[in-house]
Amino acid sequence: MSAKVEIDFTLNGVREQRAVAADMSALAMLRDVVGLTGTKYGCGEGECGACTIRVDGVTLNACLMFAVDCDGREVTTIEGLAATPPGEKLRASFVEHGAVQCGFCTPGLVMQASHLIEKNPGAGEEEIRRGIEGNLCRCTGYRKIIEAIAGAK
Amino acid sequence: MSGIERYAAPRTLEEAAELLSAGGATVFAGGTDVMPQANAGRLRFQKTLLNIGRIAELRGIGESNGVVRIGALTTITELLESPLVRGRFRALWQSCDHFASDQIRNAATLGGNLCNASPAGDTLVPLLVLDAQVVLAGKPNGTLATRRLPLAGFLTGPGRTLRAAHELLTAVEIALPPAGFDSEYFKFGTRPALDIAAISIGLGAVREGRVLRDVRVAFGAVAPTPVRAPRVEAALEGRIADDAAIEAALEAAADEIHPISDIRASDWYRREMVRNMLQRMLCDVREG
Amino acid sequence: MGEAQKTVARETLIGKRIPKMDAPEKASGRTRYLHDIDLPGQLHAKILRSTQVHALIKSIDTGAAKRLPGVHAVITAADVPWQRPIGVAKDHLPLKTGRVRSLRDEVAAVAADSVEIAAAALALIRVEYEPLPPLTDPVEALQPGAPLIHPEPHGGDGGPQLKPGGPVAYTGKPDNVAMTFEYAQGDVAQGERESDAVVEDVFRLHYVTHCCMGVSGVIAEFDASGNLLLHSNTQVPFLHKREFAEMLGIDPGRVRIIQPPIGGGFGSKLDIYPFEPIAIFLARATGRPVKLVYTREEEFEASPTRQPVLLKLRSGCTRDGALTFRAVETLHDNGAYTSWGATTPFVMMQTVSSLYRVPHCKYRTRAVYTNNPYAGSFRGYGNLQATFAVEAHMDRLADAIGMDPLEFRLKNAQQPGEVTPQGMHFGTCGFKECLSTAAARSAYQRKRLEHASRQGDASPLKRGVGIASMLHVGGGAKIYPSDGCGTILKIDDFAHVTLITGASEIGQGSETVLAQLVCEELGLPLSSVTVVNNDTDITPWDVGVHASRTTFIAGNSAIGAAKKAKDKILAAAAAKSGRASGDLQLSGGFVVTPEGEKLFELGKFLRSLHFSDKADLVMTTFYYEPPSHHQDREFKGDVSAAYAWASQVAEVEVDTRTGIVKLLSITAAHDVGRVLNRLGIEGQIEGGVVMGQGYALTENLIVEGGAVKNPSFRDYKLVTAPEIPEMDISFIETMDGEGPQGAKGVGEAPAICVAAAVANAIHNATGVRITSLPFTPERVYRALRGKLEAPVWNVPA
Structure with missing residues (x-):
């Protein structure tokens, strides 16, 4: 078994100190150590975006990030975003535009959308499509997700 | 079972080189290659897990005397956002635009893409066209030594390069191409x-x-x-x-x-x- | 309008854009899927699968695994001699004895303190195999001397826990034929004699898989009295309750299934797969809750696929464009065990016999065992495969007689009132309207001629349009003894409604549509309803989420319960107000007169009923059974209470230098009976179209020598956001008399004809007819150069 490492980081605005195994992913830490389950496991190799989180402002796949690499950084998950005005706006837009079906990909898409909008508030349809190319959805066919993001800007 | 005994996140190249000289380290920066390879059993963790992502001197894109130096920790997103890359190295910029997804571009580093040495690695082809050199640094005998290799020589096979176990890829250097x-x-x-x-x-x-x-x-x-x-x-x-x-x-x-x-x-x-x-x-x- | 007839215009919810009730929780990351649930004391399980495609198990040594700290149980078939075979043909033991028949075969399983320990324990299990000749080509399965997959009996030893009358052990098969289906109407030979044009092709349909974003999983737990509680992703909780009980030899009343929100279904969860009984065995062995969740790789390697099919189609028509006959023979690769994939002919033969009017028809399927992955049910249930072939031939025949393909289809399309030779009765049928709407909105006829005329141009980019249509059950499907759904409805003292329905929510939005239908009856806003739909101890029986049936069947059931509640309230209100109950309505939370006068506020009125001398609550139940019929032994019968229709036009751009086919647009027209929730139905159609796009263009589960070669999203390509086409969707509202508010089922329909339309579009663009899927770049590039191996029918008779 790998050594445990003490890390100190900010999670959704709250300082956290945790001991994590050196080989653990940030995804496993969030779900199994911290107990925040909004960040989803979809593939474990960065191909589906269900585990999208924000670290120091940018979005990453939590499954590709070492938990130890959270040390000293600012991490935001869907639970944190949902409690902010931009998160509320995105949620309302996803709901209103019918962008949610089974909902398993939704937290990752909302996270990615928040980053996309923040970075490029004037994003048009093509830029929104490109912006979510790393998030797979099996239910909606993406159309309503694209509309929801456009509607939340 | 994996057996990482020690985790280190040095802040300086000196320190990192020191740790590498001790041997038995798995190096990562963005983690986007190391993590899935470890999960799939294609990579076995060494005793030390070495996070080079905190070494400030491996960051940044700068030009001096007609040579552009791109720090190994430069992310694909940073390359995409660099006016210099977009203006002078169009092929490299295009390869970054075609690179995985936003989430991966935000984490993946240029150095990582080179050291992963995939036959299909996106940035490798344009960097070959740009006659890029890689800069390797290590501390084989107690002092930091640097060497430069043309990228073409650096890549030796799928997942294989001339980087020695005690070395870090610190930067990529590209001589500004001629006008036009x-x-x-x-x-x-x-x-x-x-x-x-x-x-x-x-x-x-x-x-x-x-x-x-x-x-x-x-x-x-x-x-x-x-x-x-x-x-x-x-x-x-x-x-x-x-x-x-x-x-x-x-x-x-x-x-x-x-x-x-x-x-x-x-x-x-x-x-x-x-x-x-x-x-x-x-x-x-x-x-x- | 006379004064007496004047009624207050009621606010209706029907046809509106109603957001899903569960969406706010899901978009906040608060919804707890099965993966997110951890029970106190829970153990984690993992399964050891075969390393051999086909072999005899000589020995299994679990000693070292059992000694690993943190391991609570290691089991093999020897530990559960009472286990019973599962699956559609009861040919599948959860833990294998004697023989492994595919790489997904379960050989042993571990329950441990963590997933990591369970994985480490698996690595310590030693299995000795004696390899057998593999059988991975379904054609070879029918050859004399082919390796046999199920030659010997297997199954439980009838231990003491078995109840008499339960299923018996699988008796073994002397050949590899798992199932056969034969259907005939008219006389195909006569049809052929009457034909002026006859075409024949062989089609090959590939492996794809569901790729639910939430991977498979289950949590099993026994209480101290031996009652089983399952947290399960099943789409058919009541059928599985019974099946689990039979498998365990316990009373079904002692099995409770809770369905947490599910990360995608699409038909994948209609059957029991071995991981579920295995988790149950481990829970029984350890006395602890046991959670078993797949990795994505496992999901690709060990969950069911869409049925791969080799299909030979021969069709004919007269020179004036009347279809004369259709003869179909298919070979289904069953895989090592029989799941629902083998039974897709139930649906396929409907498309063959009844999408268009065809007097003479013959259909035959043989589903054969191989050492390949087994095929399950998947949105569309064989209809994608059948429609692909049938719609290719509609174009081919139209070409052969020089008729416009749209005219040819319109001439042969079904119409309302038709009773087909297979016994289906099309009460409402908007097929012709679907055809003309999709064609007109896409400018199909003009574009088809224009694109065809440019096939020879110098440009490497070619455009094409193609049309295809589909018929699917839209009012349930009477497969089981009952195709019904129960509802319990209660209204509390504050006029809040709890709708308890047997119907499962799998993301499709049934919860919202059912609440909407109830609100429509009771004149209440959507916020007045809570839906309970996920616990077999609470909810009334339902046959399950499949066959696009939930809105229709559960909707009618919910309306029935709501109507009974309304009748009861209005009768009481009539008595109290001295008016005739027929004069009263429920609207806006009040009992109102036809003139709109508010007589009673509903909550207050219900309290007055409750807290009175005749103290009473408003609680109703309703069970809806659709007026459909089982098929007879010849597969004839009106199995659905309504039928759904759709036509879709695809426009593509083919890059002849690369073979890349870009789907530019889909123009879809769907006969949905009536739009209930516009937002929800658009979402179903858009999602289905893109799933159909994946089937046509990007998805390909590569199975070679029994092994899945691309078990990851890296190489199994789901469509991503930049690739989706423009979608123009029209709803044809035929107002079905039996449907809830006139609606019909739609869940599967949108995925069904995309690939067929794309095939016709590629032909229009390039002049090349490709008869096998998928249309991935290299395959298309080869086809354009005559280098793609066309499927051949070399199947022994």
């Missing part, structure tokens, strides 16, 4: 990104009137490493991109590539795509 030099990257796929190239092509040249000078061509995913294609370059150097020159280039390309068949494409199809897409790129050049 332009480059183009083509990645074969059905979608803009989130795809592994079945083949890729990098093409760079200076156009003097209708004549091509300083022609550089590289291919990805058609050999154990991305490769420069000297015979294709020779077929085009100093010539007008007319039908005859293009045909000569295509014939040379057929001789210079050695694609394999795998689940992504057959060798035959890879050959056809190199031919058709190189032809298309050269026709675009001809039409200006």
